[in-house]
Amino acid sequence: MPSPRRRPLLVSVLLCALAVLAARPIGAWDGDEGSGSVLSAQVARLYEDAARATQQYEEGRREAEVQRSKARRYERLLDRQRQAVAAVHEDLGRIARAQYRGGGGLPLSVQMILAEDPDEVMRGQRTGWQADLAVDHIIGKSRRAEARLAADEAKARAAWQSLERRNAELAELKKEIEGKLQEARSRLERRAEASVAAGSCPGSVRLDQPEERTTRSWVAPVETYELSASFGGGGPRWAHRHTGQDFAVPVGTPVRAVGEGRVVTVSCGGAFGMQVVVRHEGGYYTQYAHLAAVTVDEGDRVGPGQWIGQSGSTGNSTGPHLHFEVRVTPETGSALDPVPWLARHGVSL
Structure with a gap:
C-alpha cells in the first residue's frame, strides 16, 4: 500500500x-x-x-x-x-x-x-x-x-x-x-x-496518438465497447444481411486500425456515412464505418492500435456505434465474419 x-x-x-x-x-x-x-x-x-x-x-x-x-x-x-x-x-x-x-x-x-x-x-x-x-x-x-x-x-x-x-x-x-x-x-x-x-468529407484530423502503443500485431478496433449487431443478422436497416460486427460506443471514441496496413479509402456519404478502409497483408481489407471524424488520409501507412478515426452515427445508423467489416476486396459484397477472423489473429471479442 x-x-x-x-x-x-x-x-x-x-x-x-x-x-x-x-x-x-x-x-x-x-x-x-x-x-x-x-x-x-x-x-x-x-x-x-x-x-x-x-x-x-x-x-x-x-x-x-x-x-x-x-x-x-x-x-x-x-x-x-x-x-x-x-x-x-x-x-x-x-x-x-x-x-x-x-x-x-x-x-x-x-x-x-x-x-x-x-x-x-x-x-x-x-x-x-x-x-x-x-x-x-x-x-x-x-x-x-x-x-x-x-x-x-x-x-x-x-x-x-x-x-x-x-x-x-x-x-x-x-x-x-x-x-x-x-x-x-x-x-x-x-x-x-x-x-x-453535404457530401463533402472534412479533412483528416491529426490527433496526438497515445504514448503507450501496443506491442501486439492485432487488436480490437475499439478499446472499450459492447457488441451489438452481429455478422449475418437480419433487420430493416440492411438490404439483405448485416455484413459486419457492430461495436456500441459513444460518439468520439478513438477507432484503431486492427493491424498494420495501408489506407485505401477515406469517404463519406451513403449508407456507411464517414468511413475508412485499410488493406492488410494477405489481401484482406477492414472497414470502419459511421465515423464522426477521420485521422488518416488515403495512402497512409498505419500500425496496429493507431487511431484512424472517431466513432459516430453518420449514414444509415440509429445510434452511435462503429460498424467493422473484414473483406477480401475493398468494395462491399465480399465480407467475412469478422469475429472468427480476429480470433485467428489472436483477438478475442
Missing part, C-alpha cells in the same frame, strides 16, 4: 490538475467554430481527462474502503480487548472476595497469632502478593494494548474520512469533465452529420 504520507499530496496535486481541466471552457479549445479538427482534438483530450479522473476516483474509492475496513477491524479488536480487561477485573474481584471470606481481610499479625503454622501463613501471603502483581501486570498490558488499538483506529478513521472528502471533490470534478465531454460529443456529431449530408 502506498505511503499514507504521500497519498494526500498525490491526491491534492491530482485535484488541482483536474480542477484546471474542468474549469477550462470548451471555447478555449474551439478557436474557429467551423474547425472540425479542433473539436475532434478536444473530444480526444476530454476522453483522456475523463479516463484519468475515473481511474483516480476508483483508486481513491478503493483506498478509502481499505481504510474503512481497517477502522472496523480495529474497532472489533478494541471490543475484544475491553472484554478481556473486564474479565481480568472480574477474576480479581473473585480472588479478593475469596480472600476476605477466608480471613484474608485480617491483619497479617493477627493471622500469625491465630494460625497453627505461621510459616504457612507467610507462604500464603507471598502467593497472594504474587497473584496480585500478576493481575496488575495483565491489566497494565491490556490497558496499553487498548490504548494502541484506540490510536490505530483513530488514525484509520481519520484517513478514511479524509479520503471520503477528497473522493467527493474528485467525483464532482469527474462529473464536470464528463459533462463537457458530452457537450463536445454532441457538437462533433452534428458537425459530422452536416458534412456527410
Whole structure:
C-alpha cells in the first residue's frame, strides 16, 4: 500500500490538475467554430481527462474502503480487548472476595497469632502478593494494548474520512469533465452529420496518438465497447444481411486500425456515412464505418492500435456505434465474419 504520507499530496496535486481541466471552457479549445479538427482534438483530450479522473476516483474509492475496513477491524479488536480487561477485573474481584471470606481481610499479625503454622501463613501471603502483581501486570498490558488499538483506529478513521472528502471533490470534478465531454460529443456529431449530408468529407484530423502503443500485431478496433449487431443478422436497416460486427460506443471514441496496413479509402456519404478502409497483408481489407471524424488520409501507412478515426452515427445508423467489416476486396459484397477472423489473429471479442 502506498505511503499514507504521500497519498494526500498525490491526491491534492491530482485535484488541482483536474480542477484546471474542468474549469477550462470548451471555447478555449474551439478557436474557429467551423474547425472540425479542433473539436475532434478536444473530444480526444476530454476522453483522456475523463479516463484519468475515473481511474483516480476508483483508486481513491478503493483506498478509502481499505481504510474503512481497517477502522472496523480495529474497532472489533478494541471490543475484544475491553472484554478481556473486564474479565481480568472480574477474576480479581473473585480472588479478593475469596480472600476476605477466608480471613484474608485480617491483619497479617493477627493471622500469625491465630494460625497453627505461621510459616504457612507467610507462604500464603507471598502467593497472594504474587497473584496480585500478576493481575496488575495483565491489566497494565491490556490497558496499553487498548490504548494502541484506540490510536490505530483513530488514525484509520481519520484517513478514511479524509479520503471520503477528497473522493467527493474528485467525483464532482469527474462529473464536470464528463459533462463537457458530452457537450463536445454532441457538437462533433452534428458537425459530422452536416458534412456527410453535404457530401463533402472534412479533412483528416491529426490527433496526438497515445504514448503507450501496443506491442501486439492485432487488436480490437475499439478499446472499450459492447457488441451489438452481429455478422449475418437480419433487420430493416440492411438490404439483405448485416455484413459486419457492430461495436456500441459513444460518439468520439478513438477507432484503431486492427493491424498494420495501408489506407485505401477515406469517404463519406451513403449508407456507411464517414468511413475508412485499410488493406492488410494477405489481401484482406477492414472497414470502419459511421465515423464522426477521420485521422488518416488515403495512402497512409498505419500500425496496429493507431487511431484512424472517431466513432459516430453518420449514414444509415440509429445510434452511435462503429460498424467493422473484414473483406477480401475493398468494395462491399465480399465480407467475412469478422469475429472468427480476429480470433485467428489472436483477438478475442
